[in-house]
Amino acid sequence: MKFGGTSVADLERIRRVARLVAAEVADGRKVAVVVSAMAGKTNELVAWTDGAGEASQGLSSSDDEYDTVVASGEQVTAGLLAMTLRNIGVSARSWLGWQIPILTDEAHGRARIEEIPPENLIGAMDRGEVAVIAGFQGVTKGGRMTTLGRGGSDTTAVAIAAAIKADRCDIYTDVDGVYTTDPRIEAKARRLAQISYEEMLEMASLGAKVLHTRSVEMAMAHGVPVRVLSSFIEPGQSEGRGTMVCDEEEIVEKRIVSGVAYSRDEAKISLFGLPDHPGVSSEIFGRLADANVNVDMIVQSHARSEGAANMEFTVGKRDAQRAVDIVRSAQSSIGFDDVVLDEDVAKVSVIGVGMRSHAGVAKTMFGALAEKGVNIQVISTSEIKISVLIDAAYTELAVRALHAAYGLDRL
Ligand code: ADP
Ligand code: ASP
Numbered sequence: 001m002k003f004g005g006t007s008v009a010d011l012e013r014i015r016r017v018a019r020l021v022a023a024e025v026a027d028g029r030k031v032a033v034v035v036s037a038m039a040g041k042t043n044e045l046v047a048w049t050d051g052a053g054e055a056s057q058g059l060s061s062s063d064d065e066y067d068t069v070v071a072s073g074e075q076v077t078a079g080l081l082a083m084t085l086r087n088i089g090v091s092a093r094s095w096l097g098w099q100i101p102i103l104t105d106e107a108h109g110r111a112r113i114e115e116i117p118p119e120n121l122i123g124a125m126d127r128g129e130v131a132v133i134a135g136f137q138g139v140t141k142g143g144r145m146t147t148l149g150r151g152g153s154d155t156t157a158v159a160i161a162a163a164i165k166a167d168r169c170d171i172y173t174d175v176d177g178v179y180t181t182d183p184r185i186e187a188k189a190r191r192l193a194q195i196s197y198e199e200m201l202e203m204a205s206l207g208a209k210v211l212h213t214r215s216v217e218m219a220m221a222h223g224v225p226v227r228v229l230s231s232f233i234e235p236g237q238s239e240g241r242g243t244m245v246c247d248e249e250e251i252v253e254k255r256i257v258s259g260v261a262y263s264r265d266e267a268k269i270s271l272f273g274l275p276d277h278p279g280v281s282s283e284i285f286g287r288l289a290d291a292n293v294n295v296d297m298i299v300q301s302h303a304r305s306e307g308a309a310n311m312e313f314t315v316g317k318r319d320a321q322r323a324v325d326i327v328r329s330a331q332s333s334i335g336f337d338d339v340v341l342d343e344d345v346a347k348v349s350v351i352g353v354g355m356r357s358h359a360g361v362a363k364t365m366f367g368a369l370a371e372k373g374v375n376i377q378v379i380s381t382s383e384i385k386i387s388v389l390i391d392a393a394y395t396e397l398a399v400r401a402l403h404a405a406y407g408l409d410r411l
């Protein structure tokens, strides 16, 4: 069982969580629980590291002390939940990342889990003790604290479930499942009873923050059945609720499009007047790759008359200014007229495994956006998704228009 920030936001909610855990124990299950920090706590901790960074010049999320600070929120909730469980007569203890241990690589601020030896947890659970685990944190082989990237407690939960070979991983959150789009943006969004790992992976990586992308990747790789459900239910009432993330073959209701996702985390970089000859893209993207900048969407167009080309691509907002500086510093060797950064963009995507076998999905998307007067700047596709880059001001309008165009409000 994993509980997100809103679900453990104060002592009253922690008591609710304890009652949900107690009900599972009363049903005869052995339970491991993963908790996030209280809602808002991690933001506050991150802001403190920003402040410390100013004073000492150059601290950042890749600094190995960043993790020591921002992981502390989960230590508090793990301890409080274990205490609360004991108070209602359930045997429990807290586990921090280093105590299990959850071993990760050394990429501070965005570490990946490499291994979780299950013996300690299984030993405790076999003794009848609920294991209350601090999410989001791990430890390097060298004994330094790490964190898994924002929203990473979901990944802790799935990784633990895989390590202890759990029957299921229940992700309790502030919505009662995975919806056809973010219910905060479209009130007509519908809960999906089931969604395939592949679709969930695209939804998460294209911006639906209901599950951490890496958690879905891990669930898919290890075949962990994941259920997303609300923590605001009564104890013992979880049967048949929420959304099951499962294999495509298990899905009963087939759909062409399952969901619409959006992200405002990208920025667009435009290069004008590039020489039109082999090696130019290789030089630009080679330099960005060397600096660890991830590039997402790319489009190139030829200015027919002059043998020159224009190129547009997107990078994460956090990397945007750095990417522009890298490209600009190579202006004379690459040879281009101008580089322009636009941060007022949003990526809106439609996702569905049914696209593989159905024509006309793109036509519906472009038609619906045109009807609302939304201009498409960049397009990218894969087998099961189509993404467009638009002016950020139209994000909500576009999400709602696409949600209606594919009939998702009528599911
Ligand atoms: P937690 O703190 O429990 O980890 P998050 O805030 O990370 O919760 O994720 C839950 C939120 O994800 C919801 O409140 C909702 O606004 C948002 N969300 C975005 N897209 C979707 C979607 N397709 N289905 C459900 N929730 C979504
Ligand atoms: N507390 C962390 C965050 O806010 C991890 C999580 O909640 O999943 O990013």
Ligand code: MG
Residues within 6 Å of the ligand: 004, 151, 154, 209, 210, 211, 212
């Ligand atoms: Mg989350």
